[in-house]
Amino acid sequence: MTDTAAAWTALEAAAAADGERRIVDLFEAEPDRLKRLTVEAASLSVDLSKQPWSRAGFEAAIALARAGGVEARRDRFFGGDTVNVTETRAALHMALRAPDGAAFEAQGRPVSKSVEGVRAAMKAFVDQVRSGAYKGATGQAFTQVLHIGIGGSDLGPRMVWRALKPLNRRIEVTFVGNVDPSDIAAALAALDPARTLVVVVSKTFTTQETMANAAAAKAWLRGALGEVGDGHLVACSTNLEACAAFGIPAERVFGFEDWVGGRYSTWSSVGLSCAIGLGWEAFEQLHAGAAAMDDHFRRAPLERNAPVLLALAHIYNRNGLGRPVRVVEPYAERLGLLANYLQQLEMESNGKRVTEAGTPVAHATSTAVFGNAGTNDQHAFFQMLHQGTDIIPVDFVAVARSDEGPARQHVILLANAIAQAEALMVGAANAAEPHRHFPGDRPSSFILLDRLTPYALGALIALYEHKVFVEGTLWEIDSFDQWGVELGKTLANKVLAELEGGSAGEHDASTAALIARLKG
Numbered sequence: 211m212t213d214t215a216a217a218w219t220a221l222e223a224a225a226a227a228d229g230e231r232r233i234v235d236l237f238e239a240e241p242d243r244l245k246r247l248t249v250e251a252a253s254l255s256v257d258l259s260k261q262p263w264s265r266a267g268f269e270a271a272i273a274l275a276r277a278g279g280v281e282a283r284r285d286r287f288f289g290g291d292t293v294n295v296t297e298t299r300a301a302l303h304m305a306l307r308a309p310d311g312a313a314f315e316a317q318g319r320p321v322s323k324s325v326e327g328v329r330a331a332m333k334a335f336v337d338q339v340r341s342g343a344y345k346g347a348t349g350q351a352f353t354q355v356l357h358i359g360i361g362g363s364d365l366g367p368r369m370v371w372r373a374l375k376p377l378n379r380r381i382e383v384t385f386v387g388n389v390d391p392s393d394i395a396a397a398l399a400a401l402d403p404a405r406t407l408v409v410v411v412s413k414t415f416t417t418q419e420t421m422a423n424a425a426a427a428k429a430w431l432r433g434a435l436g437e438v439g440d441g442h443l444v445a446c447s448t449n450l451e452a453c454a455a456f457g458i459p460a461e462r463v464f465g466f467e468d469w470v471g472g473r474y475s476t477w478s479s480v481g482l483s484c485a486i487g488l489g490w491e492a493f494e495q496l497h498a499g500a501a502a503m504d505d506h507f508r509r510a511p512l513e514r515n516a517p518v519l520l521a522l523a524h525i526y527n528r529n530g531l532g533r534p535v536r537v538v539e540p541y542a543e544r545l546g547l548l549a550n551y552l553q554q555l556e557m558e559s560n561g562k563r564v565t566e567a568g569t570p571v572a573h574a575t576s577t578a579v580f581g582n583a584g585t586n587d588q589h590a591f592f593q594m595l596h597q598g599t600d601i602i603p604v605d606f607v608a609v610a611r612s613d614e615g616p617a618r619q620h621v622i623l624l625a626n627a628i629a630q631a632e633a634l635m636v637g638a639a640n641a642a643e644p645h646r647h648f649p650g651d652r653p654s655s656f657i658l659l660d661r662l663t664p665y666a667l668g669a670l671i672a673l674y675e676h677k678v679f680v681e682g683t684l685w686e687i688d689s690f691d692q693w694g695v696e697l698g699k700t701l702a703n704k705v706l707a708e709l710e711g712g713s714a715g716e717h718d719a720s721t722a723a724l725i726a727r728l729k730g
């Protein structure tokens with residue numbers, strides 16, 4: 211048996227033993243538990259003491275991280291090695307948020323200078339749009355940005371905008387992702403073409419949904435402003451040729467490179483709309499928080515390393531205790547899209563069934579993630595968390611201080627977050643009335659931000675990015691490809707051709723009947 215296989219076996223044995231204990235009892239048995247399992251990193255506090263691991267379980271998890279080569283692969287990752295093996299690419303989003311003067315290399319090629327070049331061009335553009343110096347075709351300043359993109363070209367910027375927009379609302383940003391025409395129709399109906407900058411965001415600049423929405427926006431601009439309306443189009447992409455073919459010249463394209471994965475791209479020009487809406491300083495602070503988390507991840511010992519410990523806690527539940535679902539519940543309305551964002555980050559990255567080498571994985575991979583903003587979900591699915599037959603671990607995210615709205619409501623919000631985590635773990639015995647019996651022993655993590663600033667949000671996103679990397683390392687999968695999305699895309703194009711009058715293809719009876727019915 212290899213060292214890694216032995217470490218997995220030891221983790222599973224430790225988790226099985228811990229499954230027989232109650233988490234609350236572990237606090238009595240381990241006086242240092244809270245201190246040992248709470249880590250401060252890049253302004254965040256991450257408390258993993260309500261997770262089901264005993265000291266022995268925790269040590270088995272750390273031993274797994276060591277045997278699984280987390281430190282060595284982390285160094286290769288930061289060193290720009292080919293960690294995305296199926297696409298023969300580096301994955302170097304850390305280079306995008308590093309301060310000027312960094313010396314990142316992707317597969318041996320220096321990249322930091324060109325990153326700084328794009329950043330400088332973005333800053334100049336952002337400042338010009340915000341000051342009104344960069345004007346639209348009718349001579350008016352831009353007051354609205356329409357961000358068109360999907361998946362990684364949408365979820366990160368959309369979440370960041372919702373989280374931070376109260377900080378600065380000089381310019382409004384609207385997001386359109388869905389190919390459903392009602393999405394773009396509703397957005398355009400609320401916008402004034404003379405004052406709208408359209409930012410088309412697509413790494414490949416071939417994505418069906420984005421190209422359809424971009425064409426609709428272009429037609430809308432032309433309809434209102436004539437051909438000069440094209441000047442309102444800006445692109446963020448790696449594909450300059452396709453941008454030019456669409457009618458966006460190189461001087462209005464903000465580029466990035468193939469070592470930036472879509473779901474890791476908010477830090478690149480993909481974040482342009484947010485930078486315009488929030489201002490450059492906020493965008494820089496978002497970068498600074500993520501860079502601080504990078505630094506922590508790179509240097510902190512495994513036992514005190516927040517992304518490593520969060521990954522291990524999740525693996526302990528997923529693999530040690532067989533729990534395939536997790537809730538992410540931010541007690542912050544402004545973080546209400548965090549779970550949507552993590553659905554792509556975690557499930558597209560780690561929803562894999564074969565290893566990097568193409569052999570079946572030895573251990574179950576990504577958990578399914580869901581959640582919205584607390585307290586709303588307490589009145590929706592939390593019943594199942596407290597008394598359902600499955601144990602569903604929760605990541606609580608809370609913000610200690612806020613200046614918005616009635617102060618007492620923020621205290622009520624925090625009280626609920628704390629109480630839910632406590633109730634899930636402690637439960638409440640009631641032998642006489644079984645329907646009022648709460649078994650407890652349901653694990654959670656508690657991540658605390660001091661304030662919901664760009665810096666703290668950057669750190670939070672980077673915490674989860676690196677958590678996904680650690681999990682992927684231990685599961686021995688490629689967290690940076692997404693081949694599973696391709697089959698659906700190919701079949702959608704075939705069905706589209708048929709719906710648009712092409713000859714009938716080979717289909718199962720159900721699919722053929724649907725196509726025939728919709729063709730009328």
Ligand code: F6P
Binds near residue numbers: 417
């Ligand atoms: O969903 C598949 C995917 O390839 C994602 O990985 C990506 O973020 C998204 O499509 C959008 O791709 P693009 O930025 O190339 O339009």
